[in-house]
Amino acid sequence: MKTDDAAAFFGSKKKLAEALLINPSAVTQWGDYVPESRQYQIQVLTKGKLKAGVQTTA
Numbered sequence: 548m549k550t551d552d553a554a555a556f557f558g559s560k561k562k563l564a565e566a567l568l569i570n571p572s573a574v575t576q577w578g579d580y581v582p583e584s585r586q587y588q589i590q591v592l593t594k595g596k597l598k599a600g601v602q603t604t605a
Contacts, residue, residue: 548581553589566592
């Protein structure tokens with residue numbers, strides 16, 4: 548799961564961090580891809596609209 552895709556779903560990296568109850572600076576440290584453990588949290592929060600383990604390339 549790309550960090551930018553997750554941020555876009557929530558509206559911003561800040562809102563993504565708020566949804567995960569983490570500091571926004573943590574999200575900026577992820578790089579291009581969301582850490583695997585966070586991907587599963589995001590999958591649950593998005594009710595499966597974003598899937599853990601799915602690596603998309605542009």
